[in-house]
Amino acid sequence: MVSEFILRGHVLSFTGSPFTVPHPEEATQICAALAISQGKVVGTGTFEQMQALLPEAGVIDHGDKLIVAGFVDAHVHYPQTAMIASWGKRLIDWLNTYTFPEEMRFGDAAYAQEISERYLDLSAANGTTTVCSFATIHPESVNAFFTAAQARGQRVVAGKTCMDRNAPDGLRDTPQSAYDDSKALIERWHGVDRIEYAITPRFSPTSTPDQLAALGALWAEHPTCLMQTHLSEQLDEIEWVKTLFPQARDYLDTYEAFGLLGARGLYGHAIHLEERERHRLRELDAGLVHCPTSNTFIGSGLFDMQGLMADGHRIGLATDTGGGSSFSMLRTMAAAYEVGQLRGHPLHAAQLIWLATQGSARAMRMQDKIGNIAADMEADLVVLDLASTPAIAQRSACAADLWEALFPTIMMGDDRAIAEVWINGQRQ
Ligand code: GUN
Ligand code: ZN
Helix, strand or coil, X not given: CCCEEEEEEEEEEECCCCCCCCCHHHXXXXXXXXXXXXXXXEEEECHHHHHHHCCCCEEXXXXXXXXXXXXXXXXXXXXXXXXXXXXXXXXXXXXXXXXXXXXXXXXXXXXXHHHHHHHHHHHHXXXXXXXEEECCCXXXXXXXXXXXXXXXXXXXXXXXXXXXXXXXXXXXXXXXXXXXXXXXXXXXXXXXXXXXXXXXXXXXXXXXXHHHHHHHHXXXXXXXXXXXXXXXXXXXXXXXXXXXXXXXXXXXXXXXXXXXXXXXXXXEECCCCCHHHXXXXXXXXXXXXXXXXXXXXXXXXXXXXXXXXXXXXXXXXXXXXXXXXXXXXXXXXXXXXXXXXXXXXXXXXXXXXXXXXXXXXHHCCCCCCCCCCCCCCECCEEEECCCCCHHHHHHHCCCCCHHHHHHHHHHHCCHHHEEEEEXXXXXX
């Protein structure tokens, strides 16, 4: 199998964060080519420079297309694939009506395998090369997902979702079984090929203090794992958390008190944060995950991107499939733009692409491996057609610069804009 390639096109890399420079585009660099060898990027530059690096490489010319790092979706529920876009409920009713009955089916390994493959097909078709997914309470659901991702050479993170209360019969574990099952999965999968395990308490309403404590202990024993959960998504949910944990200072404290707050923690949504929570999350440099299509679809609220970025938070972007209404990170960037507008802060195209690549990779603590195109990074790439439909083509045709040419694809693009996807140095 040929494993050396030179890709020509407009190759977009980040040299810094477009949230910390006066002009976002100053944090980027555009080259004419990149070189791939043995699953890794070995350089970017002119075509001649790449030819000098890899004289035997196969050359693929993408013309005017834009080559960016593969999209990194930092919070999804792959088991919710088949019930995406379910109508009319807010968070707790939505979970009880649509989500839990569907998640119940994942005790069946064959079904878990079918949906794992379906989910990875759909997300890759939309340019997503890495995801951080919740599974269900069933270990089979984790095994199925990791097996499917491993066969595709994908870098993924997932974990068994732990719940021992406020969930229906058949969808509850216990503090001990959550600990034991998660530990066995860590031992089997964490660090195998490109797979990492995330310890996964669903959210504090569905875990007893005993279960949260057991998972906090497990995280202390396996500190290289990520820990993923939900935080302050809806106001009703926050009120419920207060009644379930009367001693807690706030929602975050229901995690903090049990050892579930740290730098490798990923907190999905994080919309309605109190000052202490913001301060503590920043102090520990924990990861926050913005899920804008979900937050509008389930009616949760408007994430404070501008304020949290200004305070130096580590923020990723995610679809939250199937609370989110799309598998596409392009659609998710569009929603992040719209939420920013509703809060008075339009995000620049460079900031949106950064969030969907570097931002998510940083939140998942993988920024030295994925989320950018640079020497030594793993070769996960997306080739974007900036004229994928007549409506987009006529707008990008009169763009003054690359950013104006890209923005219509962010706002109106779908899987037709994904010209090619590369995973681990292999064209899909
Ligand atoms: N909070 C707890 N579980 C979930 C879930 O599955 N989706 C979303 N959006 N929020 C949650
Ligand atoms: Zn979620």
